[in-house]
Amino acid sequence: MTMTADRLTELFEETSADVTPPAFAASAWATARRVRRRRQVLATVAAFAAVVAVTVPVRGRDRDDFRPAPPAPAPSVPVPSARVVTGGVDVVPPAPVVRPVSPLPADFTIPADAPKLSGHPVDRAVAVVQEYDPESADQSMRPLHVLDAAGAWVRIDVGDFGRTHDGGGNEADPLRPTSLSPDGRRVAVPQPEALVVIDLPAAKAHRIPVPGLNEQVMWSGDAIVLVGQGSAGVVRVDWAAGTVAPEPAAMSAWHGGGSPVASGDIAELIGAEGGRKVRVWRPGDARPVRELPVDLGLVRPSGYAMSEWYGPAIPDRTGRVAAAAWGDHTPAEGVRHLGGVQMVTVVNTANGLVERLLDLGVDRWKSCCAALDWIDDQTLLVKTDLEGLITWDVRTGEITRVTTGPVRATVSIRLP
Amino acid sequence: MRSTGVDSDFAAFVEARQHRLLRSAYLVCGDHHLAEDLLQGALVKLALRWGRVREGDPEAFLRTVMYRDAVSWWRRFRRERLIDAPPERAAGGDDVPGRLVFEAALRRLPPRQRAVLVLRYFDDLTEARTAEILGVTVGTVKSQASAALRKLRELAPELGEMAGRE
Numbered sequence: 001m002t003m004t005a006d007r008l009t010e011l012f013e014e015t016s017a018d019v020t021p022p023a024f025a026a027s028a029w030a031t032a033r034r035v036r037r038r039r040q041v042l043a044t045v046a047a048f049a050a051v052v053a054v055t056v057p058v059r060g061r062d063r064d065d066f067r068p069a070p071p072a073p074a075p076s077v078p079v080p081s082a083r084v085v086t087g088g089v090d091v092v093p094p095a096p097v098v099r100p101v102s103p104l105p106a107d108f109t110i111p112a113d114a115p116k117l118s119g120h121p122v123d124r125a126v127a128v129v130q131e132y133d134p135e136s137a138d139q140s141m142r143p144l145h146v147l148d149a150a151g152a153w154v155r156i157d158v159g160d161f162g163r164t165h166d167g168g169g170n171e172a173d174p175l176r177p178t179s180l181s182p183d184g185r186r187v188a189v190p191q192p193e194a195l196v197v198i199d200l201p202a203a204k205a206h207r208i209p210v211p212g213l214n215e216q217v218m219w220s221g222d223a224i225v226l227v228g229q230g231s232a233g234v235v236r237v238d239w240a241a242g243t244v245a246p247e248p249a250a251m252s253a254w255h256g257g258g259s260p261v262a263s264g265d266i267a268e269l270i271g272a273e274g275g276r277k278v279r280v281w282r283p284g285d286a287r288p289v290r291e292l293p294v295d296l297g298l299v300r301p302s303g304y305a306m307s308e309w310y311g312p313a314i315p316d317r318t319g320r321v322a323a324a325a326w327g328d329h330t331p332a333e334g335v336r337h338l339g340g341v342q343m344v345t346v347v348n349t350a351n352g353l354v355e356r357l358l359d360l361g362v363d364r365w366k367s368c369c370a371a372l373d374w375i376d377d378q379t380l381l382v383k384t385d386l387e388g389l390i391t392w393d394v395r396t397g398e399i400t401r402v403t404t405g406p407v408r409a410t411v412s413i414r415l416p
Numbered sequence: 417m418r419s420t421g422v423d424s425d426f427a428a429f430v431e432a433r434q435h436r437l438l439r440s441a442y443l444v445c446g447d448h449h450l451a452e453d454l455l456q457g458a459l460v461k462l463a464l465r466w467g468r469v470r471e472g473d474p475e476a477f478l479r480t481v482m483y484r485d486a487v488s489w490w491r492r493f494r495r496e497r498l499i500d501a502p503p504e505r506a507a508g509g510d511d512v513p514g515r516l517v518f519e520a521a522l523r524r525l526p527p528r529q530r531a532v533l534v535l536r537y538f539d540d541l542t543e544a545r546t547a548e549i550l551g552v553t554v555g556t557v558k559s560q561a562s563a564a565l566r567k568l569r570e571l572a573p574e575l576g577e578m579a580g581r582e
Contacts, residue, residue, distance in 0.1 A: 005537060011575075012538035014515045015522070016439035022452065024459050025430035029422040031456075032463030139551070171526075340449055363460070365453055365485075 031363050088298045088356045090397040096390060099400040101375065101415070103151035104389065108407045110145050114153040121203040122148045124184040126416065128156075130175040131409040142409075144175055144187065146200060149416065159205030161189050161196045164215045166229070173410055177370055178218045178253075178312050180412040182260040186239065187412075188217040188225045195227050197239040208242050210235060216253035218312065220283050221262025228253035236283070248286040256281070257312035257321065265289055267321045267349040269309040276306055278321075278352045292352035299357045303331040306345060306354075313347070314371045314380075320355065322346045322371035322380050322394075329359065337362050344371055344382055346394050356394045360384060373413045381413060426466050429474060430459060437482065443534045444486045446523050458482040480549045483535065487527045487550070514575070521571035529564035532557055 100106060103126060110131065125146040132142065141163055144156040163171040174189045181188070189196040192213050197206045215229050220236070228234035232250040237243070255268035268279045276294040296305060306327040313321035325343050330336045342360040347353065360369055368385040375381055378395040381402070388403030389411075434455065441451035458481040462474060469477050522530060528550065535546040536557075543561075547554045568575060 008533070008537045009540070011515060011518045012443055012534065015519045016443050016538070019435070019439045019442045019448070019451070021435040022438050022455070023431075024434050024456055025427040026422050028430065028456060028459035028463050029426060031460045032466075036464065340453065365457060 034363070088354075089302045089304060089359060090356070090392065090399065091359045092361070092384070092387070092390070092399055096387065096399045096401040098404060099391070099402070101381070101389075101391065101402045103147070103149060104402055104413075104415075105147070105151060106402070106404045108388070108403060108409060108411075110153050110155075114145060114155045116157040117146070117154050117198075117200065117203045118157050119203075120154050122146050122154050122200040124149050124416070125180060125187075125200055126184060126414060128175060128180045128187050128412045129409045130173050130411075132173065133408055141173060144189075144198075146187070149184075156187070156198055158203060159189065159196045159198050159207070161191050164190055164192060164213065166213060166215065172215060175410045175412060176217050176312075177372060177410065177412050178216075178258050180414045181219050181222050182258075182414060183222045184414045184416070185222070188219065188227075188239070190214040190217045190227060195225060195237050195239070197225065197237075206239055206242070208237055208239060208244060210237060210244055218253050218256050218258030218266070220259050220264070220266070224262055224283075226251070226253055226256070226258065226266075226283075230254040247283060249281040249283055249288070250286070251279075251281040254311070255309065255313060255323075257314040257323075259283075259315060260317075264315075265349075267313050267315060267347075269294070269313045269321065269323050269325075269345075269347060271308055276309075278347060278349050280349055292349075294347065295351065295353040297353065299354050303329050303336075304341075304343070304357055304359070305330075306343070309345075310367050311370050314373060315349075316374040316377060318377055319350050320346055320348050322374070322382075324367070324370050342368055344369060344380070344392065346380070356397075358382070358392055358399075372411065373415055375415055381415070383407060383411060423466060425470060426463060429470075433475065433478070434459075437478065440479075440534055440539055441482060441486065443522070443538055444483065444527070444531050446519075454482050454486050457485060476545075476549070479535075479539070480551075483531050483549050484551065487531055517572045518568075518575055521568050521575065524571055525564050525567055528552075529560050529567070532560040533564050536561060 098106070108129065110129065126149055127147040129145045129147065130142055146154050146156060148154060161174055164174050165171045174191065176190065179188050185200050187198040187200065189198065193209060193211060195208045195210045195214060195217070197208070199206065210227050213229055214227050216227070218226050220226055223238060223240060225237045225239055226234040226247060227237055230252065232252050234247045234251055234253050236245045236247045251266055252268055255270055256266045259266050263283065266281050266283070270277055270279055277291055278294060279291045280289040282289050294306070304327065306325040309323045309325045311324055313323040315321050323345060325345050327341055327343060328337060329341045340362045342362070342364045344358040344360065345354050346356040348355050364385055370383045372381045372383055375391060378393055380392045380394060382390050382392055384390060385406060387401050388405055388407045391400045391402060438451055438455050441454045442448060445451050445454060458478050461481050462469060462478050531550060532546060535541045535549060536543070543554050543557045547557045550557070
């Protein structure tokens with residue numbers, strides 16, 4: 001090793017010198033034991049669910065029919081129900097009951113022979129999926145697939161796009177959780193210096209030049225895509241007209257979840273000077289409609305606090321948004337976790353109140369989980385690393401499992 | 417092993433290496449919480465496979481999981497900014513400014529380049545072992561290391577003599 005390499009080693013030693021020694025053996029072993037137990041229980045529940053599934057009749061396409069099915073008969077294995085702690089805090093049970101949400105599959109394994117979009121246009125998609133496998137030696141970008149309203153997979157083979165990257169060269173797969181349009185007919189794919197919009201019924205891709213590295217997208221109605229990076233500032237893209245215009249509102253496509261209505265307000269959950277805030281923008285207005293401090297009054301008594309929200313704040317139609325976060329849990333008694341607690345929160349954008357919090361625990365990765373879509377005005381669809389897709393009834397606290405296993409993919413879902 | 421206890425070999429293995437590995441994780445990801453998440457996650461995977469891995473090379477398994485998770489985490493979930501205050505630093509030391517300049521420059525490298533530098537110059541691994549852990553070719557390790565050192569010199573010219581000119 002050369003002298004200069006020795007100096008580099010010294011700098012690494014000095015830079016990490018303040019890292020204090022951990023004590024991880026016992027907790028890692030205990031977590032592994034819990035994972036083994038959970039896998040055993042889930043395998044049993046999945047086997048049971050497979051038996052139940054064949055007895056459930058195929059349901060129609062009316063709105064109500066896409067709500068979670070009624071509870072399955074009590075299985076012969078123990079299935080704990082969701083536990084409401086206090087003050088609007090719920091905890092994911094070890095083995096939530098499996099309950100399908102049509103037309104989402106219980107297993108997100110995409111068939112290798114899925115037909116191509118160019119030969120099979122899709123009138124309306126409920127999901128767009130891009131698989132990943134961090135443990136595979138093959139880290140090349142996977143194709144995008146759509147799941148149509150009948151539950152069939154179609155591979156997107158139109159459009160030319162690759163991974164996005166930031167100014168430092170850090171790459172990311174281009175599909176975003178907010179890529180699918182509210183009507184399920186278009187997929188917005190951010191690209192450096194461009195936006196690609198895939199028109200599913202026409203099986204065609206539109207490439208619109210958009211200045212910038214363009215890593216995030218969100219929809220404002222079904223005609224406008226707001227394109228940006230992580231920081232504040234987006235441009236409006238009318239994908240059909242091919243026009244690009246600056247958006248006066250300094251919203252962030254990283255924190256915002258878009259709006260099903262073009263003129264609709266878009267809320268962000270942000271960390272700012274003075275604390276965590278809800279900021280609401282109206283497209284076209286340079287000043288936010290309102291900015292409120294986040295009110296932890298309902299969850300603080302249980303010892304919860306958010307440190308940071310991750311990803312988009314998914315709006316319902318009543319002025320609430322749902323977003324994943326991580327933070328602290330300092331209960332009056334028991335183990336304190338300063339940071340590292342993964343959670344999903346529902347926040348009222350009218351008053352800033354955190355109305356409900358789902359505690360996902362500390363045995364997960366940061367950014368393990370994401371709010372995906374509102375199934376109805378009280379049920380949220382959430383993606384987690386261990387369970388896959390779950391539903392969370394934010395009124396009763398009930399948690400059900402949609403998939404029988406984890407979903408190793410980025411997904412964007414718009415249920416009819 | 418008692419049914420409620422930690423395997424003594426696993427405990428001894430982890431205790432002997434966890435501090436050094438946590439420092440490696442911190443250097444790669446630049447975030448104390450995330451570094452702990454990365455190491456903890458890798459240790460859980462190791463614990464799940466301990467019966468099979470213990471007779472082989474558990475340290476290589478652990479490093480492979482941790483570094484690949486670090487790179488893939490940044491690729492998939494990269495945060496755009498940190499809103500919490502950076503961790504407090506111990507005061508003092510003649511070359512603290514140089515260290516801070518170095519750390520700031522290191523944060524601006526792409527994750528794989530950071531991983532290559534940490535594996536080569538902090539973990540003191542060969543190019544071949546670095547390539548195995550990251551799942552890339554030796555040629556990629558060489559080119560990534562070269563690019564990383566060049567970028568460090570661009571970002572922090574005052575470190576030029578320290579980071580070497582290859």
